[in-house]
Amino acid sequence: MTERSGKRIALLGFELESNRFAPVVGHSEFAGKLILKGADMMADLATENPRSPGTLVGFARAMDEMGPWTPVPLMVAVAGAAGAVEHAYYEEVKDEMLRRLEAEMPVDGVYFCEHGAAVTTEISDPDGELFAAVRALVGPDAAMVSTLDLHANVSDKMVESTDVLVAYLTNPHVDHFERGTEAARAMVELMAGLKTETAFIRLPLQAPQVTQLTATGPYGEVIDIGQDRLDETILNVSICSGFTYGDTPENGMAFIVTARGDEGRARRLCRELAEHAWGQRHRFVPRLTSLDECIRRAVEVGNDETLSPIIIADVADNPGAGSRGNTTWLLSGLHEAGAVGVILGVFFDAALAAEAHALGVGKTFAARFNRDEASPYSKPFEAEAKVCALSSGDLVGRPGGSVAGRTIQLGPTAALELGGVTVVVVSNRVQCFDSGFFETFGVDVEAARTVVVKSRGHFRAGFAHLFTPDQILEADTPGLSSPNLANFTFSGYRRPIFPLDAETAWQPPDW
């Protein structure tokens, strides 16, 4: 490796969004998604379509452009959305990160690509614990900057341990790269001697995931107000809506305003934004479409070509929120109702995909969905199916979508035709991000009358070239990521919290 000059910036990242109601995960979940260490990180970042998180890619490329620096690649561990992580495995990852950091000391700064909504089987704030441990090691003078997912459950420890937190501004998330770039700009200012002041407020407002969209609605509006206030004093405004199913004391919409050395400005703006959102809280209550109505609409558009096609979002079974991506309420309901022109994906069932691969294209068989899963949500379903297409399951995210330009591996994949319903069955549990999740496997999205997606909201970016928001129904089905919060028994939240507790009150801080 050639010798680099410039400040030494350590690169770390732990990305897990924990749904407390989903199965616990450990090493295999991370190994199946992405673990990179040391020189392998730089090798991945040098590729055209890196597997690394877009924030890390954006950070590294912006740092390269802004002048000499010495990247100190340590470790990233990414699992996307799943359940809580085994505490022992989290400790193992944290210890390895700290060991690698210690071996490279001293460093001038640390950049994290972090999700911010992990929980372990024992603690509710592993992200904050990691930040605090790194701060203890590098000391108060090193710069610490982290990017965060918009769904982070932000803790005091996360805010206190870092100099700048930079959260996504978009949901669907399409600004990973830009926020990585913004983090790099902050890092360069910190390297030049900037001291920051941060104000932080967490509201007792945990919006269900479907009302956290940013293109329209109350959440996007308050984010826009915050961005309009950026100037020579206000360095960053981040507003995290929180991950509903994390069920932690850190849940609640979080406002983080970072100023260049002016605590009063940071506090005034932070309070103004929090008060604005609180005043709009009744607009965060979701409106879902019943399962019966979804099926009725699908049958209707299948039989009448003059009607516009629809997307049914199976928001309660979103792998992007830790669901299994294999509930069968919509699949069996649409099949039994005789709906036609339906495509459904992507359905997570490795055993079924393997069986289809063994049989080959053109074969007809009794497809048994969910033969291996015991969860009450993963109900078995059986129907005669024809194997239409087979694939190794590699694709690159389409332009405009949440995974644009990134390599996605779905594992052995099969398109199965069940009467009027064609299902894309995959071996890796991933949400349906864009139309390529069908088109790659020979399933025509433009010809479909109804598209059922296992996704809560990110699909909106990846299907926006074909569907407008008024063609989208959000289904009220059972599932591990249902926006119908009354379906869950929350035990970790600080109560009361809106809208779960309708009479929740809040007073702004006495600053």
Ligand SMILES: [Zn+2]
């Ligand atoms: Zn998110």
